[in-house]
Amino acid sequence: xxxRKNLQASGLAIMLGLAAAAGAEEAVVHQDEIVLKSGxxxxxxxxxxxxxxxxxETDFAGALDISLDKISSAKTSGPVVIQLADExxxxxxxxxxxxxxxxxxxxxxxxxxxxxxxxxLVNPEPWELGQGYRWKGVASVxxxxxxxxxDTDELDYSLESIWRSKRDRYTLRYNGENDKTNGETxxxxxxxxxxxxxxxxxxxxGGMQGSAEHDKFTDLDxxxxxxxxxxxxxxxxxxxxLSAEVGASYVDxxxxxxxxxxxAAGNWAVNASSNYLGGDSRLYLDHRGxxxxxxxxxxxxxxxxxxxxPLLWDFEAAAEVxxxxxxxxxxxxxxxxxTYRFRVGYTW
Numbered sequence: 001x002x003x004r005k006n007l008q009a010s011g012l013a014i015m016l017g018l019a020a021a022a023g024a025e026e027a028v029v030h031q032d033e034i035v036l037k038s039g040x041x042x043x044x045x046x047x048x049x050x051x052x053x054x055x056x057e058t059d060f061a062g063a064l065d066i067s068l069d070k071i072s073s074a075k076t077s078g079p080v081v082i083q084l085a086d087e088x089x090x091x092x093x094x095x096x097x098x099x100x101x102x103x104x105x106x107x108x109x110x111x112x113x114x115x116x117x118x119x120x121l122v123n124p125e126p127w128e129l130g131q132g133y134r135w136k137g138v139a140s141v142x143x144x145x146x147x148x149x150x151d152t153d154e155l156d157y158s159l160e161s162i163w164r165s166k167r168d169r170y171t172l173r174y175n176g177e178n179d180k181t182n183g184e185t186x187x188x189x190x191x192x193x194x195x196x197x198x199x200x201x202x203x204x205x206g207g208m209q210g211s212a213e214h215d216k217f218t219d220l221d222x223x224x225x226x227x228x229x230x231x232x233x234x235x236x237x238x239x240x241x242l243s244a245e246v247g248a249s250y251v252d253x254x255x256x257x258x259x260x261x262x263x264a265a266g267n268w269a270v271n272a273s274s275n276y277l278g279g280d281s282r283l284y285l286d287h288r289g290x291x292x293x294x295x296x297x298x299x300x301x302x303x304x305x306x307x308x309x310p311l312l313w314d315f316e317a318a319a320e321v322x323x324x325x326x327x328x329x330x331x332x333x334x335x336x337x338x339t340y341r342f343r344v345g346y347t348w
Contacts (some may be wrong), residue, residue, distance in 0.1 A: 032056065032095075034066060034074040042066070046076050046095060049122035051237040068116045073097050081129075083121040084114065089129060095122055130166045137161035138316070140345025154179045154187075156341050169197040169205075177339070189215040203233040207245070218326070218333045221254045225290065227267065238275045245269045251290065258330040264293045281309040298328035317344050 032046045034056060044058035053065045054074070074097040082090040082104075096103040102119055105111035127134040142156040158175035176190030190213070197207040212224045229247025245268060252262045273284040284306060291299040306320025322339040329335045 032074070032076040035072045036066070036070055037072045038070075046074070046080065047123065049095075049119060050124075051239075052117075054122070068119065071097055071116070072100060080122050081124060082119065083124050083128070085118045085120045087120075127165050133163045133165045135161070135163050136348065138345045138347045140316075140318070140343040142341045142343035150181060151183065152179070152181050156339075156343060158343070158345075167199055169195075169199070171195040171197070185216075187217060189213075189217075197231065203236075204230070205233070206230050209247075209249075216256070218337075219256045219258055219330045221256050223251065223253045225249045225251045225265070225267070227265075229267065229269075231269075240272070240274045240276070242272045243270075248293075249290070251292075255330060263295075263298075265290050266293060267291075277307075279309065281307060283307055292328070295328075300327070301325040311344070314347050315344060316347055317342070 031043045034042045034046070034054065036042070042056060042058065042064065044056040044064075047055050047057050047063070049055065049068070052068050054068060054071065055063055055065050057063050074095060076095040078094065079092040080095050082093050082095065082102075084090070090104060093104065096105070097116070100116060102114040102116060103111055104114065121128060125134060126132055137160055139159045140157070142154075144152070144154045146152040154177075156175075156177045159173070161172045163170040171194070173193045174190070177187050178185070179187035191211070192213075193209065193211040195207055195209040197205045199205040206228065207230075208226075208228050210224070210226045212222060214220060214222055227247055227249025229245045231243055231245035234242040234244065247267050249265050249267050250262070251265045252260075254260050267288070267290045269286075269288040271284075271286050273282055275282055277283065285304070287301070287303045289299065289301045301323070302325075303323045304320055306318050308316050308318035310316050319342050320340075322337075322341070324337040324339075326333075326335055
């Protein structure tokens with residue numbers, strides 16, 4: 001009886017040992033591996049690649065971003081989707097890098113090699129493959145209240161929503177400010193814009209925009225604008241994005257007291273951002289301008305620049321400065337408005 005129990009225990013131990021060994025072997029087999037030019041080896045799970053950077057999820061340091069030009073070799077244990085610079089899509093294909101080249105091999109064709117610069121995306125999002133839209137946006141608010149000798153309430157709010165497909169993009173923006181001092185309204189303004197962009201081959205796109213604006217204390221009841229434009233995405237990497245647009249538009253200005261105006265105008269916009277400071281922070285610049293084609297001295301400049309940084313979950317905070325300059329402001333109204341704000345918003 002004792003011998004039988006010993007044999008049973010030994011058999012159970014062997015089975016557990018074999019199971020543990022099989023599990024360990026399976027864990028090793030399912031690990032992706034990246035070897036750097038420095039000789040270091042990083043083991044984990046490659047989740048994607050874009051803008052010349054490979055992202056690998058590790059057990060020891062979380063997600064790591066590694067530049068392709070620092071990689072000597074790499075291999076994923078499972079298949080990924082690879083999109084080349086010429087937009088060729090290779091589904092169900094392991095990522096294999098040898099001697100600083102991408103190696104593509106199938107069971108029915110010999111191996112082919114490509115320069116790493118040809119790797120556009122690994123595991124692209126559906127919209128990057130022409131399937132539907134990516135929806136991104138941010139809704140934020142900045143509010144303050146002061147009680148004492150002077151009662152002051154301030155509220156700033158903004159919303160930006162962008163739908164992007166491989167071929168086109170829709171953008172909606174809305175922001176405003178309402179301030180009161182001792183119960184009297186001192187600031188009442190809002191701005192709304194809608195845009196449609198169509199991307200041609202390459203970084204050039206064309207579009208149509210419409211906007212409306214109200215600012216009670218600059219005597220502006222409503223300014224609305226509509227017109228086409230052409231733009232170019234000069235850079236589109238996280239470390240630096242830059243786009244610029246120029247166009248023509250029809251502008252109608254209705255004032256509360258002053259004489260109303262309508263005119264043809266030229267308009268432009270510049271948008272830039274950068275994660276250069278790291279920590280998922282973002283420096284950004286949004287600038288737009290309008291100049292009358294009938295009187296070049298009548299122009300409007302609106303500029304916002306700031307620094308946004310992540311909080312918990314999908315919330316972010318930002319410190320920004322807004323400069324609004326109207327060279328054709330009505331009599332008695334300052335040409336330059338300066339706004340300094342700290343806002344908190346939700347991103348998606």
